[in-house]
Amino acid sequence: MRSLPLIVLLLAALAATTAAAPPLTVTPGSSLYEPGDLVVLRIAGSPGAIVGVEVRGPKGELVILKQVVLNASGVAVVAFTLSPYAREGVYTAYVATPGAMVKATFTVVMRPPVILVLAPPGVVRVGGEAIVYCFAYPGIELKLAAYVRPPGGGWEPIGEYETISSGGAAFRIRPEAEGTYEVKVVDIGSREYAPASAPVSFKATASPHTRCRVEAPPTAWLNDTIVINCSGCDSVLARTIAGDRSYACGESVVLDVPGPWVLYPVKGGVAGAPTIVMVRARLTTKLVGPSEAGVGEPITLRAVLTPAVPGVKVRFVEEGGEALGEAVSRSNGTAWAAVAFKAPGDYVVRAVPQPTSVIVASPSDPLTIRVLGERVYVRIIVVDAASRRLYNSVVEVGGARFEAPMGVAEAVVRAGDYDVRVLWRGLTVYSGRLRLEGGNVTVKAELYDLKVRVVDFTGSVVAGEYVELLNNSRIIARIRTNERGVATFIRVPPGEYVVKCGDASAPVAVPEESEVELRLPPPSWLPVLAVIAVAIVAALIAFRVFGKKRPSKC
Known part of the structure; x- marks a missing residue:
């Protein structure tokens, strides 16, 4: 079993608790973060309570460890910044007082990239209207801001736009002078996707000359072959999510990249009005997960999309439609969610990708997960005689060994009676027989x-x-x-x-x-000093006595 946290609490005395005390809770500010993000944890409990806070990464690595005091309202907020190189996976926040411990999880992932493809006209007449098409691959809804920079000027806002369900948006620009106009769009409202922007340019002239147009079907499937016809043009420029390509007129082209293909006719080095071909892709979905789990046992479900397409929303659902979780596929085409089942039984789960204007994906084959009632999720909390958590201990349950660096061993076992032993620094500090039926079990070590x-x-x-x-x-x-x-x-x-x-x-x-x-005994020099002191006192007394008896002279 993977190692658990090192330390949650550095407390030497127990705080007084009552049955009416508010329950201890911890709530992350978001369920999803990215490396380098600011993570916020809101902790609530008894006012004035001293609380230990520890956050562990997916491999058990320590992220933060600190102690806070809840304010008069029983609340504290802990904020920390993830490393730009933080490992992707599920992070666990452990929060503890001497009498309670709770945890919450959040996910750290590199948000999938959104590729913005812009399709402005190649050239437009001064005073005319230039329509710029924008597509958010792989066909998602985004909020965008558009800007234009006229010849010799600075960036000017055009407006804010939202892509429709197909991922497309369009805005208009009216050039007022000849020259090259630069255009860019910026994603301004997405939490699920990495920030994105895209620049393009077009020319405005008094008399555009290019009137030819590319002939191509409006839609096609990935890896289809089409013939690009363009009467009167020198070549065809194709803009895709993979970059720009150049083709000869009449050339047969394999559409090997999904998403929009923006085809520009080129005549005399000047591009004309674009033709857009939407290339769709059929994806297969595979669901990976355990075949068995215990009640309350955290497990991970992973959906794998082939070919790998980032940015696709995937829902994990039980048979019957109940949602277990939702995730967005990453650059490698995988999406995963952490789930737990509260009752025994056989659960049939599928991964269902959300279709877009680009991708068509069928649900995965069903995955049956047997949740065993006789297997229970147990947290064995080890404390010393003063009820302090025993860090860096090892718990043996029925011969199985579980590391407990923060004093808590988590295990999934069949409900029943077990011989439990706790080792600390090579010593057996607890040995007894316990009935394990799930939940928290506290054992007190002989320390x-x-x-x-x-x-x-x-x-x-x-x-x-x-x-x-x-x-x-x-x-x-x-x-x-x-x-x-x-x-x-x-x-x-x-x-x-x-x-x-x-x-x-x-x-x-x-x-x-x-x-x-x-x-401590008196110092060794004290008797000698006492003898000397007595001798001095005796001498003084003798001097006074004999000094009074001295005869006077006549």
Whole structure:
């Protein structure tokens, strides 16, 4: 099983909780992000609660780890920026307080590109109307802004447009002077697709000369062969999503690129009015996923489109039409969604691509997923005696081993009784038999805190002194006392130990004893100083006594 998070919470004390406390929740600002995006997590719970936040990538890699305090309204917002090189996949946000833990997922993908193809006239008469056609491949609805730059001028907005369901839009430009006009369109409203823009240009003259036109069918299928006829032109310029190509008049052309083919007649180096051929493609769809899953077990469904076409919306649906999720195909033609089933049974699932003006795709063959009621999704939460999560532990369930770097092991097992063992730093810190029926199960490891209070011979606390914890004469831990003279050893296994500070030591049994006091002996120089002090005092007394008995002179 894949490794789970490293740490969610760095808390030493439990916060008080009540049955009426608001439930802990975490909500991503979006279900879909792209590398380099700003991710926003909204956390809600009990006002003033200390909350640990951890985000893990699809391979278990740590993305962020921090601690926040919920405000008076019980809310905190955590924002962070993904690396521009962030791995694609499902990311998991873990949020925890000492008494609860929840998680939410979001997907990070490189949004599929949208290819914008513009078809302006090659040349237009000054004062006439130039109609510019725009197509968003593979036939999707977008909101666009169009701009024009007249000869010698700057960019001027033409307006905002929305492509229709076929992916097409058109806008008009009326040139007022001769010269080359530049046109560009910019995608301004898509969250599902990568930002896109496209520039083109056309010429305005007082008297256009090119009147020839390309003869071609309005629609065709991918890999069809057509003959490009253009009476009176020198050549034909074809603009596609793959770039521009040049053909001779009467040439047979294999339509090997889907989408619009914008065919310009070229005469004397000047392009005329375009003819548009829409080349459609038939896609096959394959659905990939597990054949079995447990109740509540997260699984991934993946649709593979052939040939690979990006930007196609794919719905994952159960037999009967209930939607499980929706995704957009990426550059490699794959789309995937994370789902979970709440009840046992046989689920028949299909991937259904949404047709466009370019692509025609039939649903995938059905995939039957058997969700087993006897297989349950279990989260075993390991804590120490102080209810702190036990990081970097290993949980064994019926002989199966699960890593729990953040103190939580997730497993899918058949409901029943299991021998469960927890290992931490090579030690068995819990061993018992548990009934696993799904959901969260908390086990308390035999790891205890030991507090050592150090005072001097007068009873005053001693701060900043090292205290050692020994087992069989071997030092296993060494820490300083704090300003209160206390050194706290955390997560100490049961056993017989000796605590030592300077010349003071004492045996201690864990967990029978949780606190012990060490009283430092007087310093070795103190008796000598006392003798000297007594001698000085005695000498002073003798001097006073004998000094009074001295006889006076007559």
